[in-house]
Amino acid sequence: MFDTEYTEIAQILGKSEAACRQMLSRARKRVREQRPRAQVSATAHRSVLERFAYAIQMQDKAALLELVSEGANWTSDGGGEARAALKVIRGRERVVRFALAVLGRNMDRLAFEMTVVNGEPALALRAEGRLLSIITVLTDGTRILDFYAVLNPSKLAASSATAHG
Numbered sequence: 001m002f003d004t005e006y007t008e009i010a011q012i013l014g015k016s017e018a019a020c021r022q023m024l025s026r027a028r029k030r031v032r033e034q035r036p037r038a039q040v041s042a043t044a045h046r047s048v049l050e051r052f053a054y055a056i057q058m059q060d061k062a063a064l065l066e067l068v069s070e071g072a073n074w075t076s077d078g079g080g081e082a083r084a085a086l087k088v089i090r091g092r093e094r095v096v097r098f099a100l101a102v103l104g105r106n107m108d109r110l111a112f113e114m115t116v117v118n119g120e121p122a123l124a125l126r127a128e129g130r131l132l133s134i135i136t137v138l139t140d141g142t143r144i145l146d147f148y149a150v151l152n153p154s155k156l157a158a159s160s161a162t163a164h165g
Contacts, residue, residue, distance in 0.1 A: 044141035
């Protein structure tokens with residue numbers, strides 16, 4: 001499949017050429033990273049997120065280090081409209097330090113809410129009722145492999161209508 005033209009793949013799958021390009025890009029990335037996409041129950045996924053939220057609220061670095069995998073990454077999307085990390089934060093120690101620094105300094109005004117985004121459990125972070133961020137994670141059911149934080153107000157406005165707890 002990696003050597004087949006996009007137009008041919010699109011015809012076979014009945015999808016647009018652009019959609020096939022995106023699917024192939026994601027597949028290549030997974031193959032390069034050698035990280036198979038794990039099938040995790042919603043209950044296990046939610047439990048991991050709840051443990052993360054609790055550890056952040058308690059400022060429990062040891063619990064976070066236990067929860068976050070060695071090769072974890074934190075990707076932020078501020079869309080140029082919100083303050084966000086400009087580069088991907090790589091590695092457990094850096095991810096944990098970043099999460100504690102960014103989320104910990106605002107703990108007195110942050111509320112963590114479980115929600116569902118794109119059919120998967122996620123965390124909504126609110127301050128004074130206003131949605132500031134949605135955090136989704138890739139997990140194996142025990143540890144967090146990667147974090148994705150959306151802070152871009154345009155994307156949050158679009159997703160907040162479908163997000164629910």
